[in-house]
Structures are given as structure tokens and as C-alpha cells.
Amino acid sequence: xxxAREVYRLARxxxxxxxxxxxxxxxRAAVSIPSNIAxxxxxxxxxxxxxxxxxxxxxxxxxxxQLTLCEDIGWFSRTQATMLRAYLDETSRMLxxxxxxxxxx
Numbered sequence: 001x002x003x004a005r006e007v008y009r010l011a012r013x014x015x016x017x018x019x020x021x022x023x024x025x026x027x028r029a030a031v032s033i034p035s036n037i038a039x040x041x042x043x044x045x046x047x048x049x050x051x052x053x054x055x056x057x058x059x060x061x062x063x064x065x066q067l068t069l070c071e072d073i074g075w076f077s078r079t080q081a082t083m084l085r086a087y088l089d090e091t092s093r094m095l096x097x098x099x100x101x102x103x104x105x
Contacts, residue, residue, distance in 0.1 A: 003087035004030040007063070010084065014075055022075075026066045032059035033091060050102050057095050064088055 007030035011023045033056050040052025064085070071081040 001034050003063075003084060003091060004034055006084050006087060010076060010080055013080075014070070018075075022066065022070065026063060026070075029059045029063035029066060032056070033063070037095070046102050050099060053095055053099050053102070057092070057099070060088055060092055060095065 004027075007026055011027055014023045014026075036052045036056035036059065040049045040056070043049050043052065067076070067081055067084060067088075070076045071078065076084075
């Protein structure tokens, strides 16, 4: 959730013409991460839980790519991207651990 909040804060820095481009893509991917974790965790079967966690992991990778592009273009500073990437890294580690624990059960 912290990463999604931070994306909305940083999205305001994107050029105005990117409202329906990169801004929409980034916020959609960022919101998809905690949304799919929440939806997956409410599912009864382990297979469904794993599926939604995999989708969240995919959204995280998608967002990380978009963040890298924004940094490369110069829309976000290295400091801003590094701070946000720290949230993504932590979330990725948690997702990986959750997915592994569901495989063992």
C-alpha cells in the first residue's frame, strides 16, 4: 500500500500529456499489487491464492519497468526512484515468501 500511495504522489510530477499514458499505466499497476494480494488472500483454495499472488508479482514487475523508464527519461530523479524501488523490493520479497509457503503446504 505504501508503494501505491507513493506512486500517486510522484505521478503528479509526470508531464501533463502523460495523464492518460504513463501516469495511468503506473497507477493501475501500483494499485493492482495490493489489490491482487487482498483478493487472493480471501480465496479458499491455495491454487487461487497462488494465482492472485502471481498476478500481483507480475504487476510489481510491470511497475518496476515503468519506474525505470521514468527514471531513464528524467521524469523522476534517482532519489525518488530509489525510494520507491525500496518499497517494491520489500513487497517482492514478501510476495516471494508467501508464494513459497503456499507451495509447501
